[in-house]
Amino acid sequence: MKSHRISYYFLANEGIDPQTLHRIRHDLPITTDTLDKLCTIMNCQPGDLIAWEKDKNNFTG
Known part of the structure; x- marks a missing residue:
């Protein structure tokens, strides 16, 4: 995500569910x-x- 300069906030605005973002953050x-x-x-x-x-x-x- 860093190399694409994409934040979790951006992903949330693109329709990625908050629970999914949590899973990504915690390597689940x-x-x-x-x-x-x-x-x-x-x-x-x-x-x-x-x-x-x-x-x-x-x-x-």
Whole structure:
């Protein structure tokens, strides 16, 4: 968001729900629909916004 100079306030004005903004701020899961909205607003690809990390708390092997 910093590189796109987009604030949480701007996202709220673009229709992103306050509960979703809370989830984003606290690195909690979001839906693919929300990811689509964010990519549309920021004119970017999902890989520009997210990174996969192995869940260290649920390691099975």
